[in-house]
Amino acid sequence: MESRSYEYDVIVYGGNAAGIMAGVQAVRMGLRTIVLEPGVRLGGLTTGGLGATDAGDPAAIGGLSQEFYERLARAYGRPGLVWRFEPKAALNVLEDIMAEYGLTAVTKARLLEHGGVDKQDNRIRSITLESGEVYSGKVFIDATYEGDLMARAGVAYIVGREGNEVYGEANNGIRRLAKLEPRIDPYRVPGDPQSGLLARVNPNPGGKPGDGDGKTQAYNYRMCLTDDPDNRLPIEKPADYREEDYEILFRLLEQGYTGPFFKLTMMPNRKTDSNNTGMFSTDYIGMSHAFAEAGYAQREELMKRHETYQKGLVWTLQHHPRVPEAIRSQYAPWGLPRDEFAESGHWPSQLYVRESRRMLGERVVTEHTVNGSEFVGDPVGLGSYAMDSHYTQYCLDEEGDVCVEGGFFVSVQAPFAISYKAIVPKRSECGNLLVPICLSSTHAAYGSIRMEPVFMVLGQSAGAAAALAAASGGAVQDVDYTELRSILDRDGQILDLGEGYVTPPGTTGNPL
Template sequence: MKLLPALLLSTLAAVSPLAAADSYDIVVYGGSSGGITAAIQAARMGKTAVLIEPTKFLGGLTTGGLGATDIGNKKAIGGMSREFYANVFKYYSDAAKWKQQTREEYYAKKPHGNTGSEDTMWTFEPHAATEIYDAMLATVKDKVTVVFSERLDLKKGVVKKGSRIVKIVMESGREFEGPMFIDATYEGDLMAKAGVSYAVGREANAMYGETINGVQKVKTVHHQFIKNVDPYVKPGDPSSGVLPGIDPGDIGEDETGDRKLQAYNFRMCTTDVPENRRDWEKPANYDEKWFELALRNVEAGDARISWAPSWMPNRKTDTNNNFAVSTDFIGQNFDYPDADYATRAKIWQAHEDWQKGLMWTYAYHPRVPEQIRAAFQKLGLAKDEFADNGHWPRQMYVREARRMIGGYVMSEKNCKRREIVEDSVGMGAYNMDSHNVQRYITKEGFVRNEGDIQIGTRPYPISYRSITPKAGECTNLLVPVCLSASHIAYGSIRMEPVFMVMGQSAATAAVIAIDSGKDLQQIDLAKLKEKLLADGQMLDFESPPMPEHVSITKEKLGGIVVDDMEAELTGFSSIGHTTPGFVGEGYRHDSDSLKGEQKARFTPNLPAAGQYRVAITYTALANRAESVPVIIHHADGEEKVIVNQKKKAPEKDVLIPLGTFRFEKGKTGWLEIRNEATTGHVIIDAAQWLPAK
């Protein structure tokens, strides 16, 4: 009899129905940042864990390009999550890790909130995150088994007995069993297949007593078109059809719910170092009609650079979406959460094709102005990142997919600290942040984005009941990533440091449940809290409720007012809402960084020639810059005025007068705020031209 090779025998055994399931104390499905901390915490508490990752790499977005950590108040981050960022600090304390610049050169620009004076660092290269996670996992290698390239079988992947999961089954036939399970994926497949209730899309405001959920046509002012752009294939002719990516129909009334999602993209790691830069290439399947909207937008005069590169160490970036037509593939992900793997792969590939095609378009298309082409040619994919994937990020930014409907649904009220939970397992602190959801046609016949909402929060506790299903649905599953929250609350929670916090807390609860022989919904919450605090988790700290700021309208100011959302920006991508006294939906600032590289030009459309009093608005605080240069370009030349933004406006006013100047009719005059030679945050909000009497 001919013997079969040992490798083939092992493969047959793996798929044989007679093969025993792999057994662990805790089964973690999803090697995201939250999955990694869950597995490590289980091991640190003396349990065995398996970390099952459907792809070939760990870390999700943290290792997949998102190196500019978003969190808001960093005091809210504790436990193993903070340990990770302390490890980033240690990693970059080694001079050998700095290849393209020195540590001192990098910190001189105070990138993304880093000051260089703490024991944590919040920006990093993708490969650095991988090395750090690998080192953390190596310390528990005797208790954590990492399994790559195993996907849950979407038809028979979850076997339950009553309210408990007995085992999960992979597409390969491999099975994993244990007393506790954790779904740490961005999609929530294990949760869904376990029969746990979940939501997809946006709730109506009325469902949870919110104000910024559901359709938001009126409040969507960020990442918006500032020029009128025609949406039709043949400009001005509705019968010719609409350009790709624009909804031709009724998108619903404000505050109503839908099953639509905020947009996905890839967080690109780019560099301006020529020898390490891969220039943008035109995709083989490039279809120009998909980029016609971008071309018409720049031809209409939108000169803003439509991306947001945040600088990481070694002259690299974490590059995100910015402005009207950018890396977000708006409206093309609605089917993703509940889709099968093949459909998801098509959606994933479409996003990749879009983003690569857009980069080439902005960098090389002859219809794009030279200034924009030069900006996109300056940066290209870093050759020393993602070498196994053509230097392209391995993880798509799934900003939200399914969201569990658990024992407690976090909402806008929690994010504003108007409702505070007592069973905290960690904190959120970022803005309530939804990217645009869709594009539609206004009644005037122009294209407009809808769905981008960015509203401030106070640091707030997240409920244990929000990472556990209802007891009647499943009693041995925790969900630290697709947790229980409304769309707009999830927009604040969905940050990688928070997922790390939630993953650690989920594993802690799982171990307590195993040791006590109780269901997750019945464990001793006092014991859970005691252990979380002992492990350095931040569960809450005193913070006043978020005030209901009533913004100042342009109409109330009078005259001709240009808001920051209508300005031509170079930089100034950080948005604020927390300090009252601003015009419109918020204000922008330079993050006290990239000095001399950021500016904002406000151009009014004046109805007549004549003398105008020019004034600006900003929110004054002690951390503002004292010597902000403001250039006024008028009919008789230019005037430079230095503004102290620590100084408040006169009593009962928000306007800071700059002087009276003569202007011609139309758009020949402008005002420009710069951040050169400044120390402190430079704020831009609005500029006013008031006819002089």
């Protein structure tokens, strides 16, 4: 295969909403820019089923992120901003923004798994895709949810949960266990420990509360469902359906549990954003831990298993004889919309990777930052959502009961500043890379930052910084913050809400 070479000022790897905003900002500043998306669809989670946006405090959202939600409102003929929308509507808006600003984006542009990054003199010179195409650039932005470019460029990162002692935090590491209610027998053959534990149930949490580990919170797909008979496709029983994945569900049902089993948050035109909720739901608990460091083939297998698990869950709730008739009738009307995700069989192609690698950069955002006890003098965005983590594992407690572990939801009193130093690597590791999604943050703090509107804000700020670094030829660590701040202020970023500002009650949001 003959390789083709291309040269740009700014190369954005990752075409989710944050990556697109990064690219748009660099283009607006006159830089030759391209966005390379490894998957088949632009927009990431924003166009991938996550239509029930939790922005935290909307006052903290400005710039291109705010513009995106304003454009959605106009598309639906509504005033103000729209925070609930269909996947295809979000995709249309992003494509309109890209067309208006002249941003080029390429899908199916995945980094070569081995040897895909050419790095010399502490700078990335070029990246090579699986297609053989080579893209050279002055500055690179890793806008993926996984941090693949960052990792292959030799930048330090962490996967999993720090222990509380590392940064003096209270919400990191292994959490207090929460028993399943009602209680269920944990063994494959009830009452027989020799038969082994149920699938995905660990014999213990793996350490003491507050200890660090390498586990990550659960992933899922944000299902877009519809009950419109004219637009509905049935969800069939998957060919690789694993009944053991639902044994906890069956035993809960036998004890009288009635759900809920997933959310039916309504979007326009009789569609939903169906997310995890309750004791047993769409999160494939325990199956996320290997994803960050997995190769492409293993990731694809894990993604397929998540898809199978969730389709199997819907089919189970609709058809399985161990599910009470009343529950089967309740979920029977729901199926996949014909007019969404045509490129991936009407199922979203973007797995909700809630957390993967996190860079160990120039500055680490901790829960002390989130709580406002640390001063940040170089903000490039504000976070305002609660510190939120989904469950990490099923395990037994000391009494032998099945528990879930890893979840928390800790409110934030006021928006907090995210430092520019948190989106750049250490100077000694790479001088021309910015990382707005897998940024430098602890697990606890990332639970607040990991929201699509905030990622868009950080993406835009990364695009502006990349443009300045590319124009000057200097390192991203040497970008003049005063100049960057003036550009971000000019372009509508919200970086300061004033001393004493407190988020109004009720705007923290619901667990994502």
